Amino acid sequence: MQPRTRTLLAWVFWLATFGCCAAGLAVTLAVVRPLTVAVLVEGAAHALAFPLGYATIGLVLSLRRPANPIGWLYAAAGLVWSLAIPGDSWLYQLVAEHRPLPLAAQVAAVFGEFSWAPATVLGVTLPALVVPDGRLRSRRWRPVAATSMVAAVLVVVGGGLAPAQLEDLPIANPFGLAGPAGAVAGLLANVGTLLWVATMVASLACVVVRFRSSRGVERQQLRWVAAGAAAAVAGLLGGAAVPQGTVLSGVLYSSVLFIPLAVAVAVLRYRLWDLDRLVSRTVTYAVVTALLVVPYLLIVPAAGRLVGGSGSLAVAAATLAAAAVFQPLRRRVQDLVDRRFNRRRYDAARTVEGFAAHLRDQVDLDALRAELLAVVDQTMQPVGASLWLRPPAIPRLSR
Numbered sequence: 001m002q003p004r005t006r007t008l009l010a011w012v013f014w015l016a017t018f019g020c021c022a023a024g025l026a027v028t029l030a031v032v033r034p035l036t037v038a039v040l041v042e043g044a045a046h047a048l049a050f051p052l053g054y055a056t057i058g059l060v061l062s063l064r065r066p067a068n069p070i071g072w073l074y075a076a077a078g079l080v081w082s083l084a085i086p087g088d089s090w091l092y093q094l095v096a097e098h099r100p101l102p103l104a105a106q107v108a109a110v111f112g113e114f115s116w117a118p119a120t121v122l123g124v125t126l127p128a129l130v131v132p133d134g135r136l137r138s139r140r141w142r143p144v145a146a147t148s149m150v151a152a153v154l155v156v157v158g159g160g161l162a163p164a165q166l167e168d169l170p171i172a173n174p175f176g177l178a179g180p181a182g183a184v185a186g187l188l189a190n191v192g193t194l195l196w197v198a199t200m201v202a203s204l205a206c207v208v209v210r211f212r213s214s215r216g217v218e219r220q221q222l223r224w225v226a227a228g229a230a231a232a233v234a235g236l237l238g239g240a241a242v243p244q245g246t247v248l249s250g251v252l253y254s255s256v257l258f259i260p261l262a263v264a265v266a267v268l269r270y271r272l273w274d275l276d277r278l279v280s281r282t283v284t285y286a287v288v289t290a291l292l293v294v295p296y297l298l299i300v301p302a303a304g305r306l307v308g309g310s311g312s313l314a315v316a317a318a319t320l321a322a323a324a325v326f327q328p329l330r331r332r333v334q335d336l337v338d339r340r341f342n343r344r345r346y347d348a349a350r351t352v353e354g355f356a357a358h359l360r361d362q363v364d365l366d367a368l369r370a371e372l373l374a375v376v377d378q379t380m381q382p383v384g385a386s387l388w389l390r391p392p393a394i395p396r397l398s399r
Contacts (some may be wrong), residue, residue, distance in 0.1 A: 003066075010062035013075035017055035017082040024085035031093045043089075049254035051082035054123055057260045065267055068134035070127045072259055077123030084112035095169055106174040110160045116195055117155035121148045123260070125196075127204035132266045134222040137210055144206070148199035154192025161185035219339050221266035223275055228262020232256060382393045 001009075028043060029035065054077030061071025087108030094101055101109065125148045129141055134140060162185040163176030177185055211222040233256020242249050265271070 007067045014055050014059040017051050020082035020085050028089040032089050045254045049257050051078045053257040054078035057264050071120045073122050073126050077119050080119040084115050099219050114156045114159040120153040121152045125203045128207050144202045151192045151195035154188050158185045158188030162189050220272045224262045224266040228258040231258040
């Protein structure tokens with residue numbers, strides 16, 4: 001494929017996804033009543049987390065790394081997720097008003113019910129099998145990739161023809177077949193679901209196996225993927241713990257976008273070696289915030305009662321106290337976190353500090369040169385290092 005054709009195709013994927021999301025917003029504004037801010041925020045969070053998020057990351061990867069299939073897989077996943085968006089609000093409004101569904105609405109309802117299968121295969125299973133270099137680890141993983149695509153087809157076809165109640169909408173499947181044909185369709189859908197689960201687990205196992213055998217840059221790439229997956233899981237657990245259907249739950253569920261973002265960093269090799277610093281800083285500020293906010297919330301009511309109900313004075317005193325202890329506390333917590341999460345930086349800092357302390361007593365220039373090169377090798381681990389000392393200037397004698 002020519003570079004110009006690749007660029008055009010990548011933009012077509014993204015524009016099609018954006019067009020579906022924009023059409024969904026237009027339909028929502030036109031038919032949903034009552035139209036609330038919560039409805040718009042929830043729809044925007046869903047669109048940013050899945051269709052537009054994946055499509056945008058896919059666009060960047062497709063333009064920057066066109067030979068790597070992960071970008072194209074993300075772009076296709078975003079497009080599949082977006083295809084059901086224009087009809088969602090319309091369908092919900094028709095069902096809420098107990099109106100009959102036209103043929104287009106029936107097709108949209110069935111496709112929206114089962115579009116998760118091809119979208120997750122394109123956006124999760126297949127990228128996990130080829131991350132980070134875009135190639136399968138070995139030929140033994142080809143059946144897993146092929147089976148995942150077969151599973152998606154079985155779920156869509158079998159589920160679309162099985163006589164069952166739709167989960168997203170409280171209606172029966174309008175295309176459900178009766179008799180033995182419907183039973184076969186239901187069996188195919190169940191088999192497809194089992195194969196989907198099996199291939200999903202296998203793809204995650206492939207990432208673990210690849211990580212265990214990786215070295216150097218590839219290991220750092222997979223560490224980014226693991227960090228993104230951990231952040232996504234934490235967000236999903238938080239979303240499940242808060243009240244459903246709220247803005248907070250939608251934002252927390254949107255954390256699933258951390259996975260493709262981490263994969264994009266890994267594929268583009270952008271600031272790979274900043275992961276330790278990012279993790280340590282995140283943990284540090286989370287701990288410091290907890291250590292400051294909890295006492296702050298406890299001190300303000302007590303101080304307010306002590307000063308006779310003067311809430312503003314209590315808030316000002318507590319704020320000043322928190323500001324006074326922030327920097328010392330942050331440095332202390334940062335040091336403790338670096339010992340656990342950023343050991344390389346912690347050891348390097350201790351080595352440099354020890355060298356600086358020893359430097360005050362060192363007068364032998366040759367010994368100083370050897371120690372300086374040893375410290376550079378220990379902290380930076382370069383391929384080679386050399387030290388050049390400029391000779392002292394010889395003062396000219398005035399005639």
